[in-house]
Amino acid sequence: GCEQKSDKVKIAIVVKNLGNGFFDAAHEGAKEAAKQIGNVEIIYTGPTTPSAEGQIEIINSLISQKVNAIAISANDANALVPITKKAMQRGIKVISFDSGIAPEGRLMQLNPSNADLIGLKQLQMASDAIGGKGEIAILSASAQATNQNIWINVMKKDLEKPEFAGLKLVATVYGDDQSDKSYREAIGLLRSNPNLKVIISPSTVGINAASKAVVDEHLVGKVFVTGLGLPSEMAGHVKSGAVKEFAIWNPIDLGYAATYIANEFVKGNPNAKAGGSFTIGRMGTIEIDVNGEAAMAPPFTYNKDNVEQFSKIF
Amino acid sequence: MLMTNEHNPFPIAPDGSLAPPILTLKGICKRFQGIVALHEVALNVRAGEVMALIGENGAGKSTMVKTLTGIYQPDSGSMHIAGKEVRFATPQQAMLAGVTAVHQETVMFDELTVAENIFIGRQPMHGFPARVNWPLMEAQAERLFTRLEVSLPVRAKVKDLSVAQRHFVEIARALSQDARVVIMDEPTASLSQREIQELYRIIRQLRAAGTAVIFISHKFDEIYAVADRYTVLRDGHFVAEGALADISEPDLVSLMVGRSIHQTFPKQEVAIGETLLEVKDFCHPTEFDNINFSLRQGEILGFYGLVGAGRSEVMQALFGLSSNVRGSVSLAGKILDIKSAKDAIAHGIAYVPEDRQHQGGHLTMSVQQNITLPILDRIGFLLGTRRNEETAISRHYSEQLELKASHLTQMIAELSGGNQQKVVLGKWLATKPKVIILDEPTKGIDIGSKAAVHRFISELVSTGLSVILVSSELPEVLGMSDRVIVMHQGHIKKVFDRAHATPESVVAAASGSDSLAVEMAEEIA
Amino acid sequence: MTSPTNSSRYTIRDKEEFQFKKFFSHWETLLALLFVAAFIINSLLLPNFFDLHNLADGTFNFSEKALIALPMALLIICREIDISVSGILALCSVAMGLANSHGLPAYSLLFIAVFTGAACGSLNGLLVTRFALPSIVVTIGSVSLFRGLASVVLGDQAFTAYPQLLIDWGQGYFFDFIPRQFIILLFFVVVFAIILHATSWGRRIYAIGNNPVAARFSGVSVDKYRFMLFTLTGAMAGLAAFLLTGRIGSTRPNIATGWELEIITMVILGGVSIAGGAGTIVGVFLAVLTLGVVNYGMALANIPGIIMTIVVGILLLITIALPRLLNRKKQRK
Amino acid sequence: MNRLKYLLKYLQQREVLLGLMIVLLIGLVGVRAPIFLGMSSLSNLLTDSTLLVMLAVTQMFVIITRGIDLSVASNLALSGMMSALLASKFPDLPLLLIVLVAMAIGLGLGLINGYLIGYLSLPPIVVTLGTMSVYRGLVFVLSGGAWVSSHQMPAAFIAFPLSQLLGITHLVWIAAIVVILMWYLARYTHFGRDLYAIGNQPTAANYIGIPTPRRLFWTYGLSGLMAGLCGYLWVARYAVAYTEIAYGFEFTVIAACVIGGINIAGGAGTVSGAVLGSLFLAVINNALPVVKISPFWQSALTGVVILTAVMINARSNKKGSRQILPLQLLQKNAIRSST
Numbered sequence A: 001g002c003e004q005k006s007d008k009v010k011i012a013i014v015v016k017n018l019g020n021g022f023f024d025a026a027h028e029g030a031k032e033a034a035k036q037i038g039n040v041e042i043i044y045t046g047p048t049t050p051s052a053e054g055q056i057e058i059i060n061s062l063i064s065q066k067v068n069a070i071a072i073s074a075n076d077a078n079a080l081v082p083i084t085k086k087a088m089q090r091g092i093k094v095i096s097f098d099s100g101i102a103p104e105g106r107l108m109q110l111n112p113s114n115a116d117l118i119g120l121k122q123l124q125m126a127s128d129a130i131g132g133k134g135e136i137a138i139l140s141a142s143a144q145a146t147n148q149n150i151w152i153n154v155m156k157k158d159l160e161k162p163e164f165a166g167l168k169l170v171a172t173v174y175g176d177d178q179s180d181k182s183y184r185e186a187i188g189l190l191r192s193n194p195n196l197k198v199i200i201s202p203s204t205v206g207i208n209a210a211s212k213a214v215v216d217e218h219l220v221g222k223v224f225v226t227g228l229g230l231p232s233e234m235a236g237h238v239k240s241g242a243v244k245e246f247a248i249w250n251p252i253d254l255g256y257a258a259t260y261i262a263n264e265f266v267k268g269n270p271n272a273k274a275g276g277s278f279t280i281g282r283m284g285t286i287e288i289d290v291n292g293e294a295a296m297a298p299p300f301t302y303n304k305d306n307v308e309q310f311s312k313i314f
Numbered sequence B: 001m002l003m004t005n006e007h008n009p010f011p012i013a014p015d016g017s018l019a020p021p022i023l024t025l026k027g028i029c030k031r032f033q034g035i036v037a038l039h040e041v042a043l044n045v046r047a048g049e050v051m052a053l054i055g056e057n058g059a060g061k062s063t064m065v066k067t068l069t070g071i072y073q074p075d076s077g078s079m080h081i082a083g084k085e086v087r088f089a090t091p092q093q094a095m096l097a098g099v100t101a102v103h104q105e106t107v108m109f110d111e112l113t114v115a116e117n118i119f120i121g122r123q124p125m126h127g128f129p130a131r132v133n134w135p136l137m138e139a140q141a142e143r144l145f146t147r148l149e150v151s152l153p154v155r156a157k158v159k160d161l162s163v164a165q166r167h168f169v170e171i172a173r174a175l176s177q178d179a180r181v182v183i184m185d186e187p188t189a190s191l192s193q194r195e196i197q198e199l200y201r202i203i204r205q206l207r208a209a210g211t212a213v214i215f216i217s218h219k220f221d222e223i224y225a226v227a228d229r230y231t232v233l234r235d236g237h238f239v240a241e242g243a244l245a246d247i248s249e250p251d252l253v254s255l256m257v258g259r260s261i262h263q264t265f266p267k268q269e270v271a272i273g274e275t276l277l278e279v280k281d282f283c284h285p286t287e288f289d290n291i292n293f294s295l296r297q298g299e300i301l302g303f304y305g306l307v308g309a310g311r312s313e314v315m316q317a318l319f320g321l322s323s324n325v326r327g328s329v330s331l332a333g334k335i336l337d338i339k340s341a342k343d344a345i346a347h348g349i350a351y352v353p354e355d356r357q358h359q360g361g362h363l364t365m366s367v368q369q370n371i372t373l374p375i376l377d378r379i380g381f382l383l384g385t386r387r388n389e390e391t392a393i394s395r396h397y398s399e400q401l402e403l404k405a406s407h408l409t410q411m412i413a414e415l416s417g418g419n420q421q422k423v424v425l426g427k428w429l430a431t432k433p434k435v436i437i438l439d440e441p442t443k444g445i446d447i448g449s450k451a452a453v454h455r456f457i458s459e460l461v462s463t464g465l466s467v468i469l470v471s472s473e474l475p476e477v478l479g480m481s482d483r484v485i486v487m488h489q490g491h492i493k494k495v496f497d498r499a500h501a502t503p504e505s506v507v508a509a510a511s512g513s514d515s516l517a518v519e520m521a522e523e524i525a
Numbered sequence C: 001m002t003s004p005t006n007s008s009r010y011t012i013r014d015k016e017e018f019q020f021k022k023f024f025s026h027w028e029t030l031l032a033l034l035f036v037a038a039f040i041i042n043s044l045l046l047p048n049f050f051d052l053h054n055l056a057d058g059t060f061n062f063s064e065k066a067l068i069a070l071p072m073a074l075l076i077i078c079r080e081i082d083i084s085v086s087g088i089l090a091l092c093s094v095a096m097g098l099a100n101s102h103g104l105p106a107y108s109l110l111f112i113a114v115f116t117g118a119a120c121g122s123l124n125g126l127l128v129t130r131f132a133l134p135s136i137v138v139t140i141g142s143v144s145l146f147r148g149l150a151s152v153v154l155g156d157q158a159f160t161a162y163p164q165l166l167i168d169w170g171q172g173y174f175f176d177f178i179p180r181q182f183i184i185l186l187f188f189v190v191v192f193a194i195i196l197h198a199t200s201w202g203r204r205i206y207a208i209g210n211n212p213v214a215a216r217f218s219g220v221s222v223d224k225y226r227f228m229l230f231t232l233t234g235a236m237a238g239l240a241a242f243l244l245t246g247r248i249g250s251t252r253p254n255i256a257t258g259w260e261l262e263i264i265t266m267v268i269l270g271g272v273s274i275a276g277g278a279g280t281i282v283g284v285f286l287a288v289l290t291l292g293v294v295n296y297g298m299a300l301a302n303i304p305g306i307i308m309t310i311v312v313g314i315l316l317l318i319t320i321a322l323p324r325l326l327n328r329k330k331q332r333k
Numbered sequence D: 001m002n003r004l005k006y007l008l009k010y011l012q013q014r015e016v017l018l019g020l021m022i023v024l025l026i027g028l029v030g031v032r033a034p035i036f037l038g039m040s041s042l043s044n045l046l047t048d049s050t051l052l053v054m055l056a057v058t059q060m061f062v063i064i065t066r067g068i069d070l071s072v073a074s075n076l077a078l079s080g081m082m083s084a085l086l087a088s089k090f091p092d093l094p095l096l097l098i099v100l101v102a103m104a105i106g107l108g109l110g111l112i113n114g115y116l117i118g119y120l121s122l123p124p125i126v127v128t129l130g131t132m133s134v135y136r137g138l139v140f141v142l143s144g145g146a147w148v149s150s151h152q153m154p155a156a157f158i159a160f161p162l163s164q165l166l167g168i169t170h171l172v173w174i175a176a177i178v179v180i181l182m183w184y185l186a187r188y189t190h191f192g193r194d195l196y197a198i199g200n201q202p203t204a205a206n207y208i209g210i211p212t213p214r215r216l217f218w219t220y221g222l223s224g225l226m227a228g229l230c231g232y233l234w235v236a237r238y239a240v241a242y243t244e245i246a247y248g249f250e251f252t253v254i255a256a257c258v259i260g261g262i263n264i265a266g267g268a269g270t271v272s273g274a275v276l277g278s279l280f281l282a283v284i285n286n287a288l289p290v291v292k293i294s295p296f297w298q299s300a301l302t303g304v305v306i307l308t309a310v311m312i313n314a315r316s317n318k319k320g321s322r323q324i325l326p327l328q329l330l331q332k333n334a335i336r337s338s339t
């Protein structure tokens, strides 16, 4: 048949999984950017469950659709490399955002924030909650989540710093992104570590489950939960007192920036390369470092004063 | 021969009056995907009489039973009970109207107790909220067995019962609901002589109580022993009805098959050769012990015993189907190492099992695929290139056994019970065995085909084969065998020559000859 | 072989006469029609669908699963099932990764994968045959074990840096056009079809599924066949692991999560009876292609994956319910 | 002598064996982590097992009829999500009404399975495999993929499952009532007994006149109803609803039944078995985080434990040969061989 030649720039946003509030908010940002740039069509897609195989199938179909650019938050840094390489061979600009792909599989990686900053931030929140002294534990989403593992490693390294000398990491456990398993793991942490003071959970399911566990065990005020979560999902737990502070970067800005950057690559902006820098709409200038990575602002902290306000946004 | 209209179809009831039929069928038709199972069939049964329903395999007897009990709905025709037209949409409605049946297929729930098997679907309830009254149900079951003069543990799970005991549970179920019409579809097929006598007693008891009984059997001695009247079906058509007193057995047979049959056992005298198979010190921890016998070339060795005597178990062990067996088996002087049925087949032993439904046939496979299953290796690994050979083999045996099927690729589930049995038999003949073990080979087979099977057995031995014939039918064993081995409780009780095997002595040996009653009690306890 | 005189009173035909109506009630015919319909609809609606390169690439989405669906079909025909295939696949991939990181030569990885798979499968088979356990029970337990072992070895790490040979087979093409995976799949479809439909092995598999006791009484080594089929399924999962690992170039313990249900769906949609004893390889392959076309079409239309699962679920329900509903109507008439 | 024999026979019963295994397991965990034996820990274990127990006892009925319900977890997610959405949109609705709505949705979804399996006689595993995907997809469609988080749910909605009555959580009370009802249903009603008959011999059940289609229809309805109830309880208990809640939980439920000795081939199984099987799994799931085993070992250990339990079960399940030889003779033999 005759091909419909649409002159619109097609940018696909491939997320870890659909039905995830964080990415839905990023989608909003992407749409905002598309409107500002004009003539950009956003394809927002992702697998049902966060799996690399599912993302590969999707990228396969995006290649067939001959989209202009793909911005992806990867479920597996390595597994996606072959397929994104293929996409790039076919002239599609591939960038990763949020959770990155290994360098050979993308043109650039947009970090929501710097991994070091995120790790540090979480430790700081933990330290602040208990006055710098006590046992802490980490409840991660799953052992396979790339960015979770990076943050956990940063935290472990940071713990050796003198300012965190009072903190002692007693356990790292995995909730497999399931509320019941995360809850059970959180209870297990509380049980087997009677002196536990903080649970850090860099995962939305985990931080929710841990907060609920602390409330149910009547440990509010004795044990604090902190980590990464969305205001809309965490507001209740901040109110209950299980969570004093938590952090997250702005997913709207992230989606906005990713779309803008992808468009610059499609346009063939000469600065769109490692070491270059260019402006991306309302976000100002972005600088890509020599490794092809760029980072946005440090994560923003939420507490009982501002969580209500932001919970209406994302 | 006398046909229905030539003699009075209405016998005089015990009190001297002319009883109207309690159950009347008129013009019943039933079709299965093109096959006409019943065509314009009529039936009249009166209270207090035993009606024998007679017909060859596939004549439509069981279909009639299922139509009567609401399992199938007739395509046309009407059914009347005590003059009132009835229509049974479900078996439950038939039961409520007083029509119950002991079906040809076992209707048993293994994991449930004896009492519950009897009352399933209509257990007595009590209290609030209503709940099953277990004690009452068990008491009622006890009472039922007392009435039947059979002793069975009502709380035992049915899976722990013997085949015969299961049968009595089914009979008890049919009788538990104050039935006006009780149907028994080949109830004696797996019963021993002793249990058949019990069954007769129960049937007479029913008749005396004014119940109408429809009795289906392929055995004429039974029919004459227990039934008053007969109805004959042939190929789904009604043929004749009348009083048994007015008709001789050969006439009945020719009504049934539409030609005459030689019923005498066609035992041919065959020169008996060397010892072929020798079984020594065969034993199993729970099933049998100390089994020693030999089988000679061209011999038919009968195995008789009460049901549950362990004949099948010995044969299955011989065929490599049991573990835990000790002892030696040698064929033509060579000791065999039989670990599986495959080994046995390879050595030229074939075993035709008695339980057609579970051990014999592959119901949703074709006639052809059933027959060639044990000899696939002989046909060749790449079956796809050997279609013709396969067809030829299966055609040969189907025709030899007078199989009634429309084509060789027909599923055997669509055949009648007796014809399924023929397929199973054909399958084993196709292995061209040296020794063939026939475990109740004529169970459920009609008289015409039975004669064919017997003729066949004779032909087999005349070609140099040796046969072990396990049968609970005394005339068959005595008529066909050169020697008869009688088993009792897992042991060989006695071995008879053809000359010395009289019905009395054989039955006496089978029942353990001495204190029968005591053992029976022990068996059940 | 035939008897000289036809002694039987009944005539038996060799085969059933060909009936047009019956032909159309065959599952395979229906599936083929469904496949063609889906193909045409997709071609009409989706501009990028009918493009041979795209279609060829689309086969990557199902080839590995279909490779496991083939032995799974045999297992289900045999009245068994294997829920643990995706766990086996993960463990095989881990074994390859271990071997690779110890510097074993590239071609040996295939053998390691297949061997590991066969070992896992034979463990299933052993438990099923030795202890007379239902296979669904055994494999619900063993999937946890296999995937668990993968996670014990890997923890939160991943194996990467696989040799070029793997990548060639996982991602490569023959003639720069047809994915190698798909050719491998076609090859095995033919092999399995021959085994099941034209050999005595296949006949015995049907016989076991139909009536295991009667099969044993007929001299079929039922347990041996079961054991071999489980082993074969494991080995094919190993092959799939080889291809998948090559395709994605890395191993993590959660690789191929949830595949077992997709594979079983393929097999059932292919007309294999879950009660055993019935089904064909052609049907399974047609189901694979149909599902592939439907999934690929929906992906091209950017319909979210979860909507696809609804569609596939409904497709499954309709295809099994429709014949029954039609039959019912006919009977009522 | 006689009493000893009786005791041995009693010990060989599957339920007793399983109960002993659970006690042993708790003891072993207690040795390694004494905290596990604390009162609050054990009561938490009980509370944690309730959802599994409830789903397992209704799954038991399904399995007894030779069926399987793979859609329970999806059904749970869908009815849970719907109840959460309802509660968040109309915070003033009485809790009871919301629970009833959740149960009604679950029932409806279950009855769809029941219709397809009962009245159209389609194979259960296929039907529920299909509805499993459909229901899960619908959660996503109806919620728009969004979460319902704790602050969107009314306080009473969240508080109910863990609130206590006489020192025992509502969850445990509900589970206890459910177990008693199901035990009654299984043992004392025509409905329950018919299910055993159907599972034992479907064709025979037809001959007896058991209304198999209707019974299956309601069996899957019951399974759905329980999924609906558990859907609300799950969402309220963890104070969050999203598309993937209870993902894969159907296999846990089936595993619990299987460990509890419910014959997957149908016809046999008891409520106590299902309950014990669920408790067994709950003990493992709760113990593993406490005994400080590397999290990477958890899955493998669970697999090993399930397989072991199933194998132990199978031993007491094995069909022996028939006793044909007279017993007194056997005893003589035994004496002979022992001397």
Ligand SMILES: Nc1ncnc2c1ncn2[C@@H]1O[C@H](COP(=O)(O)OP(=O)(O)OP(=O)(O)O)[C@@H](O)[C@H]1O
Binding pocket: B032, B033, B035, B036, B037, B055, B056, B057, B058, B059, B060, B061, B062, B063, B064, B104, B414, B415, B416, B417, B418, B419, B444, B446
């Ligand atoms: N469910 C069915 N589907 C198709 N055909 C059937 C079915 N049931 C019976 N038939 C056919 O109907 C005919 C009558 O079968 P039926 O079982 O009533 O015979 P029968 O007289 O009881 O024979 P037997 O003495 O062998 O038990 C046979 O040709 C059989 O193949």
Ligand SMILES: Nc1ncnc2c1ncn2[C@@H]1O[C@H](COP(=O)(O)OP(=O)(O)OP(=O)(O)O)[C@@H](O)[C@H]1O
Binding pocket: B159, B160, B161, B162, B163, B164, B305, B306, B307, B308, B309, B310, B311, B312, B313, B354, B355, B470, B487, D322
């Ligand atoms: N309770 C039972 N459990 C398992 N199989 C049984 C049971 N009862 C009977 N069978 C099987 O059913 C068939 C018929 O058994 P039957 O009662 O005729 O006893 P038998 O051992 O075959 O004795 P015989 O052949 O001497 O009559 C046999 O194959 C037997 O193995």
Ligand SMILES: [Mg+2]
Binding pocket: B061, B062, B063, B104, B185, B417
């Ligand atoms: Mg019959």
Ligand SMILES: [Mg+2]
Binding pocket: B308, B311, B312, B354, B439
């Ligand atoms: Mg026997």
